[in-house]
Amino acid sequence: MKKILYPGKEQWDSLTERPTxxxxxxxxxxxxxxxxxxxxxxxxxxxxxxxxxxxxxxxLEVSATExxxxxxxxxxxxxxxxxxxxxxxxQFHAMQKKSKQEIETMEGVNCWIENKPIQKVGLYIPGGSxxxxxxxxxxxxxAKIAGCxxxxxxxxxxKEGNINPAILYAxxxxxxxxxxxxxxxxxxxxxxxxxxxxxxxYKIFGPGNQFVTVAKQVATQYNVAIDMPAGPSELLxxxxxxxxxxxxxxxxxxQAEHGPDSQVILVTTSEKIQSSIQKEVKKQLEALPRxxxxxxxxxxxxxxxxxxxxxxIEFINLYAPEHFIVCSQDEEFFIDxxxxxxxxxxxxxxxxxxxxxASGTNxxxxxxxxxxxxxxxxxxxxxxxxxxxxxxPKGIQNIGKTIEIMANAEGLDAHKNAVTLRLKxxxxxx
Amino acid sequence: MKKILYPGKEQWDSLTERPTxxxxxxxxxxxxxxxxxxxxxxxxxxxxxxxxxxxxxxxLEVSATExxxxxxxxxxxxxxxxxxxxxxxxQFHAMQKKSKQEIETMEGVNCWIENKPIQKVGLYIPGGSxxxxxxxxxxxxxAKIAGCxxxxxxxxxxKEGNINPAILYAxxxxxxxxxxxxxxxxxxxxxxxxxxxxxxxYKIFGPGNQFVTVAKQVATQYNVAIDMPAGPSELLxxxxxxxxxxxxxxxxxxQAEHGPDSQVILVTTSEKIQSSIQKEVKKQLEALPRxxxxxxxxxxxxxxxxxxxxxxIEFINLYAPEHFIVCSQDEEFFIDxxxxxxxxxxxxxxxxxxxxxASGTNxxxxxxxxxxxxxxxxxxxxxxxxxxxxxxPKGIQNIGKTIEIMANAEGLDAHKNAVTLRLKxxxxxx
Numbered sequence: 080m081k082k083i084l085y086p087g088k089e090q091w092d093s094l095t096e097r098p099t100x101x102x103x104x105x106x107x108x109x110x111x112x113x114x115x116x117x118x119x120x121x122x123x124x125x126x127x128x129x130x131x132x133x134x135x136x137x138x139l140e141v142s143a144t145e146x147x148x149x150x151x152x153x154x155x156x157x158x159x160x161x162x163x164x165x166x167x168x169x170q171f172h173a174m175q176k177k178s179k180q181e182i183e184t185m186e187g188v189n190c191w192i193e194n195k196p197i198q199k200v201g202l203y204i205p206g207g208s209x210x211x212x213x214x215x216x217x218x219x220x221x222a223k224i225a226g227c228x229x230x231x232x233x234x235x236x237x238k239e240g241n242i243n244p245a246i247l248y249a250x251x252x253x254x255x256x257x258x259x260x261x262x263x264x265x266x267x268x269x270x271x272x273x274x275x276x277x278x279x280x281y282k283i284f285g286p287g288n289q290f291v292t293v294a295k296q297v298a299t300q301y302n303v304a305i306d307m308p309a310g311p312s313e314l315l316x317x318x319x320x321x322x323x324x325x326x327x328x329x330x331x332x333x334q335a336e337h338g339p340d341s342q343v344i345l346v347t348t349s350e351k352i353q354s355s356i357q358k359e360v361k362k363q364l365e366a367l368p369r370x371x372x373x374x375x376x377x378x379x380x381x382x383x384x385x386x387x388x389x390x391x392i393e394f395i396n397l398y399a400p401e402h403f404i405v406c407s408q409d410e411e412f413f414i415d416x417x418x419x420x421x422x423x424x425x426x427x428x429x430x431x432x433x434x435x436x437a438s439g440t441n442x443x444x445x446x447x448x449x450x451x452x453x454x455x456x457x458x459x460x461x462x463x464x465x466x467x468x469x470x471x472p473k474g475i476q477n478i479g480k481t482i483e484i485m486a487n488a489e490g491l492d493a494h495k496n497a498v499t500l501r502l503k504x505x506x507x508x509x
Numbered sequence: 510m511k512k513i514l515y516p517g518k519e520q521w522d523s524l525t526e527r528p529t530x531x532x533x534x535x536x537x538x539x540x541x542x543x544x545x546x547x548x549x550x551x552x553x554x555x556x557x558x559x560x561x562x563x564x565x566x567x568x569l570e571v572s573a574t575e576x577x578x579x580x581x582x583x584x585x586x587x588x589x590x591x592x593x594x595x596x597x598x599x600q601f602h603a604m605q606k607k608s609k610q611e612i613e614t615m616e617g618v619n620c621w622i623e624n625k626p627i628q629k630v631g632l633y634i635p636g637g638s639x640x641x642x643x644x645x646x647x648x649x650x651x652a653k654i655a656g657c658x659x660x661x662x663x664x665x666x667x668k669e670g671n672i673n674p675a676i677l678y679a680x681x682x683x684x685x686x687x688x689x690x691x692x693x694x695x696x697x698x699x700x701x702x703x704x705x706x707x708x709x710x711y712k713i714f715g716p717g718n719q720f721v722t723v724a725k726q727v728a729t730q731y732n733v734a735i736d737m738p739a740g741p742s743e744l745l746x747x748x749x750x751x752x753x754x755x756x757x758x759x760x761x762x763x764q765a766e767h768g769p770d771s772q773v774i775l776v777t778t779s780e781k782i783q784s785s786i787q788k789e790v791k792k793q794l795e796a797l798p799r800x801x802x803x804x805x806x807x808x809x810x811x812x813x814x815x816x817x818x819x820x821x822i823e824f825i826n827l828y829a830p831e832h833f834i835v836c837s838q839d840e841e842f843f844i845d846x847x848x849x850x851x852x853x854x855x856x857x858x859x860x861x862x863x864x865x866x867a868s869g870t871n872x873x874x875x876x877x878x879x880x881x882x883x884x885x886x887x888x889x890x891x892x893x894x895x896x897x898x899x900x901x902p903k904g905i906q907n908i909g910k911t912i913e914i915m916a917n918a919e920g921l922d923a924h925k926n927a928v929t930l931r932l933k934x935x936x937x938x939x
Contacts, residue, residue: 156914157914157915157918159911159914160910160911160914160915160918161915163908163911164911164915166614167614167615167618167908170612170614171612171614171620171622174610174612175610175622177607180604180605182600182601182604182869184596184597184600184601184868184869185597188597188863188868188869190597190601190868190869190870192601192604192605192870192887195847195848195849196848197881197882198826198848198849198881209919209920209921210918210919211919212915212918212919213915213919245918281881281882282882299738302877302878302879302881302882303882304879304882304883308729323934325930325934326927326930326931326934329923329926329927329930330927332923332926332927333921333923333924333926333927335923336921336922336923336924337921363923363926366926367922367923367926368922369921369922369923373923396628414897417625417895418625418626418628419625419628420895421895421896422895422896422897422898423895423896423897423898424898424899425897425898425899426899426900426901427931428900428901428902428904428905428931429898429899429900429905430905430912430927430928430931431924431927432912432916432924432925432927432928433618433898433900433905433908433912433928434896434898435912435916435924436911436912436915436916436924437908437911437912437915438614438618438620438898438900438908439612439614439618439620439898440620440622440896440897440898441896447732448732449732449734450893450895451627451628451711451732452627452711452712452732452733452734452893453734453893454893454894454895455894455896457622457894457896459889459894463880463882463883463884464884464885464887464889465847465850465851465852465853465880465884466851466852466853466864466870466871466885466887467844467852467853467855467870468852468853468854468855468859468863468864468868468869468870469854469855469856469859470856470858470859470863470868471856471858472858474858475858475859475860475863478593478597478863478867478868480590481589481590481593481594481866481867482860482862482863482865482866482867484586484587484589484590485587485590485591485594485642485643485866485867486862486865486866488587488590488640488642488675489639489640489641489642489643490639490799491639491763491766491767491799492766492797492798492799493759493762493763493765493766493793493797493799493803494763494766494861494862494865494866495862496759496762496763496793496796496797497756497759497760497762497763497860497861497862498860498862498863500755500756500759501756501857501858501860504753504755504756
């Protein structure tokens with residue numbers, strides 16, 4: 080852990096820096112696989128599944144029998160936990176539904192804005208050691224509430240060609256339309272172009288390794304939208320003397336176990352709590368099964384002492400953390416003043432794990448400073464708003480002159496003429 | 510005009526195709542200028558302003574005196590029109606303000622979502638023959654309502670180093686923080702990296718030629734967000750026998766005058782109205798000052814006759830037009846069934862020009878089929894939502910077990926431990 084006492088502002092830029100990711104090597108591989116999937120469809124997808132995942136698949140789609148088997152196989156306790164989490168996530172995202180907003184800006188000029196679902200969405204769920212069934216909930220629940228017609232899910236198979244049953248259970252529970260045993264670059268390419276089996280989608284969501292991240296960026300060159308750019312996960316905790324050092328340490332470690340490149344930062348106004356937290360981290364680290372991974376992230380973590388809460392919030396807004404935990408007697412100040420963060424966890428009894436799994440908020444959040452300009456996934460991520468206007472004859476008489484003058488000043492005569500013709504037909508001559 | 514009668518579905522993909530834009534040549538130039546602006550700041554910006562705009566500038570920032578002069582110089586009639594448009598745009602975007610949404614998902618588990626402005630935004634306004642002061646209104650008004658702290662505007666100077674007074678008037682009226690005489694690639698680079706004079710921004714908005722479009726795409730590689738990908742402007746009109754052929758023709762032409770690559774499409778269920786509109790277009794075209802430009806777009810326009818309104822809406826949703834005019838006795842059907850469009854104009858007295866300038870809706874809209882996955886600029890484009898959660902001791906006791914089970918199933922022990930420690934402190938032992 081790097082202890083940094085009262086850093087001057089000239090140091091802030093370097094303190095908020097994230098590791099630079101170089102994607103140029105990967106990009107070539109990604110473009111190669113994209114081209115092949117675009118041209119050869121399923122056969123290219125199967126070829127790369129065999130190459131990367133070590134399994135030669137006959138069928139890409141998960142069958143009803145496989146889903147049924149997963150449902151039967153999953154421990155009852157886990158099914159219940161998933162169901163409770165789903166219920167909370169549903170409540171939080173259903174609350175975000177917006178009805179049509181309408182206004183008559185001038186007499187006879189009616190304008191409104193209305194949300195419509197994105198019709199086809201693709202969800203990517205990584206495989207590997209940790210089966211992220213929680214991410215299935217975070218993406219499929221809002222997609223369903225939004226009313227997306229097709230919800231496609233891609234996730235890599237294991238060496239026997241199976242998908243983790245918790246992932247299948249969650250996907251089935253949430254109403255995913257189709258589940259495919261496809262991972263990595265070939266999954267993103269398949270959802271971008273479509274194949275004989277896999278339908279092309281309009282927007283791709285979900286986390287992934289660096290290959291998936293670059294593949295999602297490349298997908299945007301083919302008219303597909305993505306949820307957000309990705310980077311390693313991050314946690315910043317602000318703690319003062321009212322914080323529980325043991326709890327804060329456990330939160331820092333839960334971030335650290337994600338991977339050696341996880342970003343872990345403590346900001347505090349108290350050298351005393353800083354020192355207690357540091358001790359607690361060392362103690363708890365020893366007991367962790369993923370100790371080796373967590374130790375590397377903790378090695379690079381920063382414990383920063385600043386002079387007061389004003390300096391603290393200024394630094395935090397500059398850093399723009401993905402996850403921001405506040406354990407402070409001044410929590411109201413931080414709630415009001417935080418501008419750049421993905422999700423905020425308030426008080427000693429609100430661990431990041433709560434939002435990661437079950438409180439109801441979404442865990443797909445902007446990293447790498449993107450909390451300055453992006454939000455996390457929410458209901459609106461699966462929708463887009465269309466504006467409408469309907470103008471009556473009276474309305475065009477009220478607004479027509481304004482349009483004519485502006486169109487004329489911009490040198491667009493046909494724009495003006497479209498109004499002039501209508502005004503003339505109503506007996507208004509210029 | 511290409512008349513297409515009852516096309517089979519096998520033709521739909523080619524009918525909805527847009528011109529393919531090749532950016533690879535431009536990208537090299539863009540990256541070169543980006544690198545130079547990143548390294549040399551103002552001096553690089555001035556060098557390229559001299560090169561592209563033919564003027565050697567001393568000061569990049571527009572002075573208070575220049576703004577005052579513009580305000581005095583602008584015709585009173587135009588000032589009034591701009592003020593009326595601004596008022597309508599303000600009403601429509603202020604209506605979109607959202608207050609905090611809060612829910613207790615379980616007893617003691619409080620979650621909420623709240624909008625915060627993006628702190629620094631950059632607006633790009635193209636120069637050239639048509640001074641797009643209307644775009645200043647469309648971007649600066651919602652930025653101000655959102656509460657963005659810094660609203661920077663870049664627009665290229667003319668050969669005398671001046672900015673069109675209507676642009677200055679509108680920018681000043683809407684509360685733009687700083688106006689710079691910088692255009693093209695160097696403007697986007699300056700807002701991406703910042704220079705000695707120009708502040709780095711978090712999100713860049715606004716239209717531009719192909720150089721600006723590619724520059725905005727490159728900017729996204731440097732942690733800057735952009736409003737949306739861009740392409741040539743588009744209009745699709747659905748008209749049946751209740752449509753006024755003269756009016757529809759004037760709308761098609763107002764789209765056509767934007768440029769030779771403008772996309773102009775008529776979809777109809779009536780061969781009779783199709784033929785009347787075709788005649789009207791020819792007639793009105795003759796009288797237009799921008800006739801040469803409009804004629805080229807009209808040459809490539811498509812007049813498509815389909816068998817019924819169901820086929821019509823299916824085609825329209827596949828095309829996903831930027832602007833969609835509906836002149837039909839079945840307007841309610843189209844309002845309900847349209848999923849993919851930027852903005853919709855309803856009835857014979859609602860020309861596209863109304864939304865372009867003054868009805869109140871935003872004219873910065875998705876083109877090139879992006880209406881399938883993006884919306885136009887609205888209030889939310891200048892904001893992002895942060896989620897918050899606060900869990901009480903009672904709350905963590907209610908939700909704790911669920912989190913522990915899920916974290917355990919995903920193999921993330923430190924995540925589980927963050928909850929276990931808190932439960933233990935409350936006397937709940939496992």
